[in-house]
Structures are given as C-alpha cells and as structure tokens.
Amino acid sequence: MATCPGSTMNRIDVFWHEGMLKHYTGNGVFDTGIDPGFLDVLEKHPENSDRVRNMVSILKRGPISPFVSWHPGRPATIPELLSFHAPEYINKLVETDKGGEKMLCAGTFLNPGSWDAALLAAGTTLSAMKHVLDGHGKVAYALVRPPGHHAQPTQADGYCFLNNAGLAVQLALESGCRKVAVIDIDVHYGNGTAEGFYRSNKVLTISLHMNHGSWGPSHPQNGSVAELGEGEGYGYNLNVPLPNGTGDRGYIHAFNELVAPSIKKFEPDMIVLVIGQDSSAFDPNGRQCLTMEGYREIGQIVRNLATRHSGGRLLIVQEGGYHVTYSAYCLHATLEGVLNLPQPLLPDPIAYYPEDEAFSVKVIEAIISYLKDEVPFWRTA
Ligand SMILES: [Zn+2]
DSSP, X not given: OOOOTTOTTSOEEEEEOGGXXXXXXXXXXXXXXOOOSSOSOOEEOSSOHHHHHHHHHHHHHSTTGGGEEEEEOOOOOHHHHTTTXXXXXXXXXXHHHHTOOXXXXXXXXXXXXXXXHHHHHHHHHHHHHHHHHTTSOSEEEEOOSSOOTXXXXXXXXXXBSSOHHHXXXXXXXXXXXXXXXXXXXXXXXXXXXXXXXXXXXXXXXXXXXXXXOOOXXXXXXXXOTTOOXXXXXXXXXXXXXXXXXXXXXXXXXXXXXXXXXXXHHHOOSEEEEEEOGGGBTTOTTOOOOBOHHHHHHHHHHHHHHHHHHSTTOEEEEEOOOOOTTHHHHHHXXXXXXXXXXXXXXXXXXXXXXXXXXXXXXHHHHHHHHHHHHHOHHHHOO
C-alpha cells in the first residue's frame, strides 16, 4: 500500500462542521451541571467543545496533516433520523429544543444550540458513510459531537441524543450492504447501537468497554457477555467487558483473539470503528489505561481487517474522550495506525503507567470460552 502523503491510496477523509462546537454543556462538578456552593473553581462539563477543537487542530497542524483530506459536514434531516430512531422520540427532542435548556438524563443537557449540533453530528456522519459507499474514498472519519453511541432508538443517554454510527449503519444497509460490523472501543458500553440492532443478524456489534454495568433508567443494559442479541440477532452482539486497567497488551490480545476472528467469521462488507479516547490512561471518565501505542496498534488491526474483509471500506466515528490534550494525541495515534504508517509520527508525551496484563488476559480467555459455548458462529473453529 502506498503511504506517500496525499496519495488517494492512503488518506483519511475527515468530515467536520464547526457548528458542532455550539453545543454548550455547562460547568459544575464534573458532568453534573451542579454548583454545590462550596467550591471556588468549577470545571467544564467533560463533553465540551475544547476537546473537539484540539482534535480538529491536531489533524490540521500535527504531523498527520498531509494524510488528511477535509470535507464539510451537514445537518441531518428529520426523515433521515427515523431509520434508527422512533418518531415519538424525535418529536420529543424537537419540542424540548423549543422549550430552552433541559437535562434529558444524568449529565445530558439539551441547551440552546445543542439540537442543531446534534443534527450536524448525525448528518456529518451520514455524509462520511455516503462518501465511502459512493466509492469516493476507502476510509472516512466523522469527527462529531455530541457523541451518539449511548442514544437508543427511544432514549437519550450518556451525553448522546442521536446515534450517529447507528444511522450510518442503516444507510449502508439501505444502500445495498449485506452485512455491517461495528467495533466500539469507547470505554463505555455502546448500548444504544447494540439496542438498535439487537434483533438483526445483518449487523454484528462488538463493544469493548469498562465493566461499568447499568447506570440508571437511561442505560438499563449491563454490557455483560450474556447480552448476545435476540431472535435472528442472537449471537450478533458481542460484549467484551474488560477489567479496570486492562491496558495496551490486554486490548491487543482481545483484538487478536476475539475481535479479528469474529470479523473473519462474519464477513462484513462494511466496517464501522467507533472510537472514544476515554479508554486512555488519563481519562477522567475511564479506567482502561490505553496509551498512544495501543491506539496505534488497534488502528492498524482494524485497517487490516477492512482490507481483508470489507474491500478496505472503513468508517470511523468519534464518540467520547475527555482529556482535553491527550485525547487529541490518542486520536492522532489511532489514525496513524489506520494509515499503516511504518513509524510513529508523534511520540507519547505522558505514558508512564506500568502494565499488568495477566488479569485481563484471563478475563478475555473466559469470554472466548463462553462465546464458544453460546454463539453458533463461534462454535466452528
Ligand atoms: Zn465513553
């Protein structure tokens, strides 16, 4: 594969619209929006525009910039949203937007400007998917906020209103793709995407996440290995809850032994990589301890899976990632991996935690053994 800068063979088409910065999430104690009255300094909500401004700037001015081609985003239309979401839920969001500020569930604020940003995130992700479907590029990245993977067909959750990746998957299916695989490495369970395709055998959803369980009425799913899908979709939702502190080696072990074989058995004609840098070692919202090296290797593995199984077609969708500087670095590393570059372009400025892979490897082996017992397509060697 050619790796010369700007080559159409090896470039990433990034879709972005600055209107997404207008989603204002407020200040408080972390993500609560609450001022307890006894703190001198409150902090920005973790899902703030600064994190995404740094992701944009590192791709524009970092060493990866020659490999990046920029494309404009656009708002989704209401009918487009109905491929994944229920009309009653969308009507509720439209009405809530007219009413001004509102917290839809814990940490999830629909403020003036938020709905327009959510429509831009959904539409921009659809544009990125369409770009790949139309053959204008092989690898597209939707750099979007608010995030989407917790948004269920009828429910906002975890800073998410519209399921950007889920909408893109629906577009792929409606455009003739037979099977789509979604690999979600955000540190939280991609419960919204899983819920949307829980009864489908056309979409394989794989989520690697912290073992955080349910966090309330907006997020009833546990993300456990036993949540395998239902009906025709049984076995097509693979949850990989990983122990805290899993780290680079544990994630790579899970990718090599569990994710890659699943993709090989499923044979998708499109792969969607859902990324959140909140699985990094320094994220305030996660405990999984990935470093740039791990993200780089994951990017490389997924690119190779796309080359082998989906004709190279890969859509990458941005989700969480709340450390304002390190998230940008980890994104840079992930995309370096996706580009299959022979050498890292950017050194890791802060990785210094030692890793202990012994426990995570045991957990991953147990998950594989469970899948072999329970999931039909895992039974064959
Ligand atoms: Zn997350």
